[in-house]
Amino acid sequence: MDSRKKEGQMKTNDILEKKSTRRSFIKKLSIAAAAGSAGLVAGGCVSTGETTEEMGLKWEEYFKKNYRMMTDKEKDETVARLEKLAKLQDDVNIQMSNQEPREKVLFGYAFNISRCKGYMDCVEACVKENNLDRNSKTQYIRIFEMDSGQQDPTSGDGKYHHEVPVENKYYMGIQCFHCENAPCIKACPTKATWREPDGIVVVDYDWCIGCRYCMAACPFWGRRFNWGEPEVPKEELNTKQHYLGNRKRMKGVMEKCTFCVQRTRQGKLPACADACPTGSRVFGNLLDPNSEIRYVLKHKKVFRFKEELGTDPKFWYFMD
Amino acid sequence: MKKIFLRSGLLFLCFVPGTVLMSGVAVMASGGGVMDRIHHADEPFDTMEIDTAYQLPVKTVRAKESWKGGSFRVLARKDSITRYRCSVCHTDKKVLVKDAVLFTHGDIVINHGEGDNELACIQCHDEDDRDFLSDSSGKKIDFDHSYQLCGQCHFRQKRDWLGGAHGKRDAYWAGERVIRNCTTCHSPHSPAFKTKMPETYSLPLDQ
Ligand code: SF4
Ligand code: SF4
Numbered sequence: 228m229d230s231r232k233k234e235g236q237m238k239t240n241d242i243l244e245k246k247s248t249r250r251s252f253i254k255k256l257s258i259a260a261a262a263g264s265a266g267l268v269a270g271g272c273v274s275t276g277e278t279t280e281e282m283g284l285k286w287e288e289y290f291k292k293n294y295r296m297m298t299d300k301e302k303d304e305t306v307a308r309l310e311k312l313a314k315l316q317d318d319v320n321i322q323m324s325n326q327e328p329r330e331k332v333l334f335g336y337a338f339n340i341s342r343c344k345g346y347m348d349c350v351e352a353c354v355k356e357n358n359l360d361r362n363s364k365t366q367y368i369r370i371f372e373m374d375s376g377q378q379d380p381t382s383g384d385g386k387y388h389h390e391v392p393v394e395n396k397y398y399m400g401i402q403c404f405h406c407e408n409a410p411c412i413k414a415c416p417t418k419a420t421w422r423e424p425d426g427i428v429v430v431d432y433d434w435c436i437g438c439r440y441c442m443a444a445c446p447f448w449g450r451r452f453n454w455g456e457p458e459v460p461k462e463e464l465n466t467k468q469h470y471l472g473n474r475k476r477m478k479g480v481m482e483k484c485t486f487c488v489q490r491t492r493q494g495k496l497p498a499c500a501d502a503c504p505t506g507s508r509v510f511g512n513l514l515d516p517n518s519e520i521r522y523v524l525k526h527k528k529v530f531r532f533k534e535e536l537g538t539d540p541k542f543w544y545f546m547d
Numbered sequence: 548m549k550k551i552f553l554r555s556g557l558l559f560l561c562f563v564p565g566t567v568l569m570s571g572v573a574v575m576a577s578g579g580g581v582m583d584r585i586h587h588a589d590e591p592f593d594t595m596e597i598d599t600a601y602q603l604p605v606k607t608v609r610a611k612e613s614w615k616g617g618s619f620r621v622l623a624r625k626d627s628i629t630r631y632r633c634s635v636c637h638t639d640k641k642v643l644v645k646d647a648v649l650f651t652h653g654d655i656v657i658n659h660g661e662g663d664n665e666l667a668c669i670q671c672h673d674e675d676d677r678d679f680l681s682d683s684s685g686k687k688i689d690f691d692h693s694y695q696l697c698g699q700c701h702f703r704q705k706r707d708w709l710g711g712a713h714g715k716r717d718a719y720w721a722g723e724r725v726i727r728n729c730t731t732c733h734s735p736h737s738p739a740f741k742t743k744m745p746e747t748y749s750l751p752l753d754q
Pocket of ligand 1: 447483
């Protein structure tokens with residue numbers, strides 16, 4: 228069986244499994260409902276080990292809308308519920324934000340291929356910041372060691388295990404490019420993924436059905452799928468979260484780089500740019516003529532990867 | 548039955564990216580796009596508007612340069628020089644032989660400037676006032692503003708540093724602009740970055 232077939236099968240299994248958990252969940256709830264609201268309040272469902280409060284929160288969570296359809300009040304409510312659920316289910320105190328995009332801001336990124344030394348501090352910082360699954364070793368960023376003259380990262384080596392940098396090599400980072408004209412968005416049958424006004428391409432994890440069409444549509448390998456329940460050690464959990472960013476993901480949903488929406492909408496640099504010791508990563512507001520990223524676009528030799536595809540990425544490579 | 552389902556599923560997956568990409572190109576051809584938006588955006592953004600960009604917990608100083616008519620800050624340097632102020636030791640008092648190793652900075656390795664151009668201490672340090680650096684014209688330069696000195700030779704890097712293509716901002720893209728000093732990242736005595744083992748590894752793109 229080739230790997231694509233295997234993947235296909237896992238996918239079917241996965242959706243079936245997901246359906247069955249949803250179904251059994253509704254069943255549980257309807258039994259509870261049949262017992263009457265008094266039953267709920269009195270704390271039925273002892274068999275599941277869940278408290279009434281938890282049941283109630285989950286019930287409301289289950290029937291909430293797509294994030295884009297929510298009113299501000301509904302957004303606040305779901306964020307508050309998720310904070311409570313994190314406490315009840317995992318015994319962690321998280322702070323979840325639903326900070327809206329800032330006006331007159333369009334985020335963009337530039338990567339200096341003549342400065343990157345291949346240290347991969349960015350990759351590690353991203354994993355920690357975004358609560359990425361340690362089990363499957365999910366990473367949003369990839370760094371490839373490339374021969375000078377080589378241009379296609381598909382043939383680059385990401386598994387180098389020696390001191391870096393190596394002479395006559397250069398290092399190229401790849402992550403979601405937050406395309407203005409993103410094919411992943413168009414491929415999604417449930418509108419679970421979209422581009423925010425500040426340019427960040429996000430996923431509503433509660434609305435994603437795990438079909439992975441977006442993954443197939445992305446020409447930049449920018450998306451990551453959760454084949455299993457993501458695992459993050461409790462002591463390493465980043466508790467500063469955003470609804471559209473690093474909050475807890477479930478098994479069977481898609482995720483991706485969000486330009487660290489939980490940080491960048493508060494004025495911070497994304498974790499990767501902050502962690503880079505070489506200054507190869509430039510991040511900022513594309514609409515601000517005084518921003519660093521605008522200086523790079525204006526004064527440096529820049530190019531975009533696979534620009535001819537017309538996806539209009541907001542991620543440039545540049546040289547000194 | 549399962550097999551048929553799988554095949555059709557795969558076929559569908561193959562078609563989706565194809566059609567989507569083609570429509571993508573069509574959209575681009577009709578103009579618009581992010582480059583257009585950038586070209587039309589010429590009004591400076593007030594980064595102070597984002598009030599969650601707090602002041603940094605480390606010491607910074609206002610740079611003695613301006614950028615786009617405004618001021619900015621750099622990370623201070625003097626606080627991280629363990630034996631500053633230098634004049635505490637550099638006095639007229641005699642140096643005892645037993646203290647010589649310590650007092651002559653024998654631990655410092657210079658790896659700055661190539662071949663015959665390897666730098667000597669007083670090319671950057673002020674000969675008379677050890678609490679300062681000095682540039683080639685003899686003008687005293689504060690350690691916190693070492694970019695004024697480095698920029699004499701590395702003028703291209705300095706231009707990019709001012710603009711934002713070299714060096715980096717500290718912590719925030721918004722708020723008051725705070726960038727790293729040359730010496731925050733480069734040891735002035737041996738400025739090249741060290742080689743080290745990578746933190747992790749990356750899987751090939753198609754995995
Ligand atoms: S890089 Fe891929 S995932 Fe990111 S916006 Fe573009 S198409 Fe979508
Ligand atoms: S995997 Fe989720 S986000 Fe991607 S296309 Fe399917 S439903 Fe949309």
